[in-house]
Amino acid sequence: MRDYVPKIIGQEAFDRYIGPYRGYNDCLNPSVSNVFATAAFRFGHATIPTVLHRLNESFQEHPLYPSLPLHQAFFTPWRVVKQGGLDPVIRGLLARPAGKVTRDHLMSQELTERLAVLTVPETLDLAALNLQRGRDHALPGYNKWMSFCGFDRVRTLADLGKVMKNWRLVEKILELYGHPNNVDVWLAGLLEETLPGARTGPLFACLIGKQMKALRDGDRFWWESSGVFTQEQRAQLMKHSLSRVICDNTGVEATPADAFRLVRYPQEFLPCNTVPSMNLEAWRDT
Incomplete structure (x- = not known):
């Protein structure tokens, strides 16, 4: 909570939605919400890099076990056993950047073109799976969640442009969806302009922040709770x-x-x- 969440939603959103711990609240439901599990916290899929970096003790490319395209690491636990263990991978996670959503790049092609699943002979598309999962779970669209968080609903091309800051992308989204009310929450939330010092935009910051507060304050065994x-x-x-x-x-x-x-x-x-x-x-x- 302390070290991770402020970097994801930004310190300002952390202070607004979570704030300092004031003790156990027996009126809060700490269970995980559908929108958090199915959409908001899956922002992390866009942070997965294209390469699984493996570094030596000097945090340089490992001479024996070089970095791999991500799809070559799917379902290959033998690499951990026979290729240096977890240490090279952990060094790579510590010393190389995560993926980043940009105007021209939403998610690594390793995940949208080469995602392997043991029970399916073809490769899958993680972005498509996320969109379909939201529909399977009957998640309301982007605008419903904007209202839930107290933000203005987007009604026009101009409104959508204000939250996404990418007119070419906005035009494409409305061409596909027809109306802002139809836009899937996972996609629109991921495309929002990120908040200062954050990896998410305002909507996901709200949804993640509210969930984290419920998980913390609604847990009577939280480590900061009196008597624990x-x-x-x-x-x-x-x-x-x-x-x-x-x-x-x-x-x-x-x-x-x-x-x-x-x-x-x-x-x-x-x-x-x-x-x-x-x-x-x-x-x-x-």
Whole structure:
């Protein structure tokens, strides 16, 4: 929550929809909403890069196990066993950027042209699957969710252009859908202009933010909730991070201080022995 979500929806949206923790709220339903699971949180499909990077101990291209086009990594667990384990892959995730939605590029062709599924002999299109899944789940369209989040509905070409900032794309969408009310929420949400310091636009920031708040505040066993951990234990948990998890469970010897942020190697990487860790003495019974 602390390290990941603000980078996805932006700090301003985080403060607006989630905010500081104020304790367990028994009026909140913490179950996962249909629109979150089926559309909003699938924004991540657009962040998947075309290449599965595999790097050596110096965070350079691995001489024995080079990086792979993504489709060559589908359903190949033997590569982990016989080609260097997970460490080269984790280094690649730490030191190479995720994919990014641009005006001319929505999703990697590795996912739209070469997606492999064991039970299907042909390759599939993940974008098409996402659109169809939303329809199978009877998700309302983009405009309904705009109203749900308190935003103005888009009614015209000009309205859609304001949220997507790409007239050529807007014209194509209206040519295909006929009217803004018909546009699928996953597609339109993904094409919104991203918020400052975020990877999503306003609608997905709202839907993700509301879901995360419900998951946190509606969970009576949330780690910050009174009575779950002692004050000393919570202080130790605050030190923990994904970087520390990687250091403790892999052979990777250096990470960014924040594993969710892309930084330069070696200048901005930390040796694992300097990454903060928890003191488990806080859990010792007296």
